Amino acid sequence: MKILVSIKQVPSRDSQLRIDATGRWIQENDLTFEINEPDAFALEEALRLKEKHGGEVVALCAGPARASQTIREALAKGADRAIHIEEENLSSFDTLGVAKLLAKAADAEKPDLILTGLQSDDLGYGQTGVVMAELLGLPHGTIIMAVEKIDSGIRVKRELEDGWFQNVEMPLPAVLTIQSGINKLRYATLMGIKKAKSKEVKRLTTAELGVPASPTASIERVYLPQRTKQTQLIEGSPKEAAAKLVEKLRFEARVI
Amino acid sequence: MSGVLVVMQRSGADWHRMSWETLAAGQQLAAQTGQTVSAAVVGDAGELVSKKLDRVYTVDHPLLSIYTADGFTAALEQLIRKISPSIVLFPHTYQVRDFAPKLATRFNQVLVSDAVGFRVESGAPIFVRQLFQGKLNADVKPGGAEPHFASIQAGAFRADQLEAGASQVEQFAPGLTADIIRAKPQEPFRESARAVDLTSADIIVSVGRGIKEKDNIPIVEELAKALGAELAASRPICDSGWLPMERQVGSSGQTVSPKMYLAVGISGAIQHLVGMKGAKTIVAINKDANAPIFEVADYGIVGDLFEVVPALVEAVKKAKS
Numbered sequence: 001m002k003i004l005v006s007i008k009q010v011p012s013r014d015s016q017l018r019i020d021a022t023g024r025w026i027q028e029n030d031l032t033f034e035i036n037e038p039d040a041f042a043l044e045e046a047l048r049l050k051e052k053h054g055g056e057v058v059a060l061c062a063g064p065a066r067a068s069q070t071i072r073e074a075l076a077k078g079a080d081r082a083i084h085i086e087e088e089n090l091s092s093f094d095t096l097g098v099a100k101l102l103a104k105a106a107d108a109e110k111p112d113l114i115l116t117g118l119q120s121d122d123l124g125y126g127q128t129g130v131v132m133a134e135l136l137g138l139p140h141g142t143i144i145m146a147v148e149k150i151d152s153g154i155r156v157k158r159e160l161e162d163g164w165f166q167n168v169e170m171p172l173p174a175v176l177t178i179q180s181g182i183n184k185l186r187y188a189t190l191m192g193i194k195k196a197k198s199k200e201v202k203r204l205t206t207a208e209l210g211v212p213a214s215p216t217a218s219i220e221r222v223y224l225p226q227r228t229k230q231t232q233l234i235e236g237s238p239k240e241a242a243a244k245l246v247e248k249l250r251f252e253a254r255v256i
Numbered sequence: 257m258s259g260v261l262v263v264m265q266r267s268g269a270d271w272h273r274m275s276w277e278t279l280a281a282g283q284q285l286a287a288q289t290g291q292t293v294s295a296a297v298v299g300d301a302g303e304l305v306s307k308k309l310d311r312v313y314t315v316d317h318p319l320l321s322i323y324t325a326d327g328f329t330a331a332l333e334q335l336i337r338k339i340s341p342s343i344v345l346f347p348h349t350y351q352v353r354d355f356a357p358k359l360a361t362r363f364n365q366v367l368v369s370d371a372v373g374f375r376v377e378s379g380a381p382i383f384v385r386q387l388f389q390g391k392l393n394a395d396v397k398p399g400g401a402e403p404h405f406a407s408i409q410a411g412a413f414r415a416d417q418l419e420a421g422a423s424q425v426e427q428f429a430p431g432l433t434a435d436i437i438r439a440k441p442q443e444p445f446r447e448s449a450r451a452v453d454l455t456s457a458d459i460i461v462s463v464g465r466g467i468k469e470k471d472n473i474p475i476v477e478e479l480a481k482a483l484g485a486e487l488a489a490s491r492p493i494c495d496s497g498w499l500p501m502e503r504q505v506g507s508s509g510q511t512v513s514p515k516m517y518l519a520v521g522i523s524g525a526i527q528h529l530v531g532m533k534g535a536k537t538i539v540a541i542n543k544d545a546n547a548p549i550f551e552v553a554d555y556g557i558v559g560d561l562f563e564v565v566p567a568l569v570e571a572v573k574k575a576k577s
Contacts, residue, residue: 014544017392019392096365122388124369125367127357130358134357135361161508163447163508164446165444165447169439180492181491181494216366216398216404217366217396220382222387222393229538229553242568245555245557245571246572246575256575
């Protein structure tokens with residue numbers, strides 16, 4: 001099975017975010033970046049499927065030059081090769097534009113299966129995989145918690161709301177968006193890190209892919225959310241703060 | 257193109273409750289932009305007939321009796337092309353996440369997903385979305401040829417603000433053939449009977465990523481015990497197997513509204529907040545003062561949970577003795 005995994009590099013989870021001078025995005029220069037967490041689970045699922053059924057795992061990533069670090073990590077974990085759509089100004093493409101870039105690059109590979117995370121931790125639109133499927137004319141499954149190869153294609157376990165699930169069968173090729181927690185992530189081995197250095201990373205430009213940056217939806221402004229509640233922040237040493245909190249919970253909120 | 261179209265979601269004979277919240281958003285958007293508002297539903301109109309709407313479109317076809325992205329997308333595409341609304345709103349449900357991006361793509365549009373609000377500037381809506389798991393907000397302006405598409409987050413609008421009235425029902429029979437539907441969905445199921453019913457708990461102590469490792473779970477267990485509370489968790493904790501899935505609070509777990517919800521080391525991603533923001537009193541303990549959990553908390557302590565929680569256990573014990 002040839003599996004393509006679409007991964008994204010996002011600011012590290014614990015980043016302190018500051019709004020940039022344009023007011024339309026964040027300051028990126030002092031941040032560290034990592035693989036979008038749901039994409040890490042998608043990569044892991046691809047590696048497991050390859051181990052079971054044979055084939056190839058190709059990592060696909062659109063992002064600036066710094067994304068090559070995340071691509072190297074995917075190769076170190078076991079992806080066979082990678083495609084980097086290198087674009088310093090990816091924010092000039094909206095979600096549809098990025099999905100068009102990814103779909104163009106994916107189409108040339110003719111994979112049996114395309115996996116990606118269900119959403120990104122930065123923009124959180126949660127639709128890149130579904131849009132790719134539509135652009136490629138492929139069936140898709142979203143929020144997937146298990147993937148099983150069957151004679152007619154694949155059977156996937158879709159997560160529904162409130163603890164419900166549903167099995168869905170579909171033919172291949174197909175696109176799946178993977179839910180966090182579907183598997184246990186592996187660490188890269190020393191051998192894997194060494195091997196990654198000699199693995200192929202094909203670089204493509206947005207111009208080569210022929211997708212112009214013509215966003216429909218645009219971010220006008222980024223700002224700190226207004227608090228919906230007036231939070232009473234309780235100060236002091238842990239002991240003092242704990243005592244004050246208990247007092248408030250007893251006599252003010254009356255919940256203890 | 258003109259008019260707001262709200263696509264409602266049924267769940268069996270009932271409605272997905274977020275549909276009504278989105279319908280309220282649709283009425284408000286229509287009023288502020290001087291447009292009419294209509295609703296569409298796969299299935300029958302039911303209570304929609306008594307809401308203040310221009311029309312209710314009931315989309316009816318045997319191939320739509322079971323949800324598939326292929327079937328719903330094709331049917332709604334035909335309806336939208338026929339009635340040409342300027343904007344289409346959806347509740348941001350798992351089902352909508354499965355097909356609405358596909359539908360928007362057919363119109364060369366982006367779904368402005370998971371909006372928490374909007375305002376109208378020069379007669380056009382600008383939607384507010386959360387970025388970075390709720391740490392920041394963004395104003396997003398739809399552009400390009402109409403219709404535009406947006407989905408509305410749970411709890412962002414209130415269903416009790418719906419305007420009652422009358423509406424005219426119009427049946428819409430899309431042209432569908434079985435060969436366009438590629439996925440074969442089976443009956444939905446639950447993994448196991450839920451042994452833990454968090455919804456009936458008065459007090460819930462909930463733990464998130466901040467707890468760092470499984471061996472630290474007893475620290476919050478102690479607090480739950482001292483308070484006579486049920487122990488719950490955010491998704492990553494259950495994903496890692498540190499607590500069973502049935503103790504998960506959030507969009508994929510249980511939705512709770514206890515008297516007190518005490519969130520320990522939980523940053524407050526929206527998927528978690530939708531499951532607990534109905535709690536009467538919310539307390540948050542987190543090392544990051546900018547964590548979104550503090551946006552919904554009544555009381556907060558910014559600090560190291562490994563120091564604060566044991567101190568809190570002592571203080572609770574002292575107060576109760």
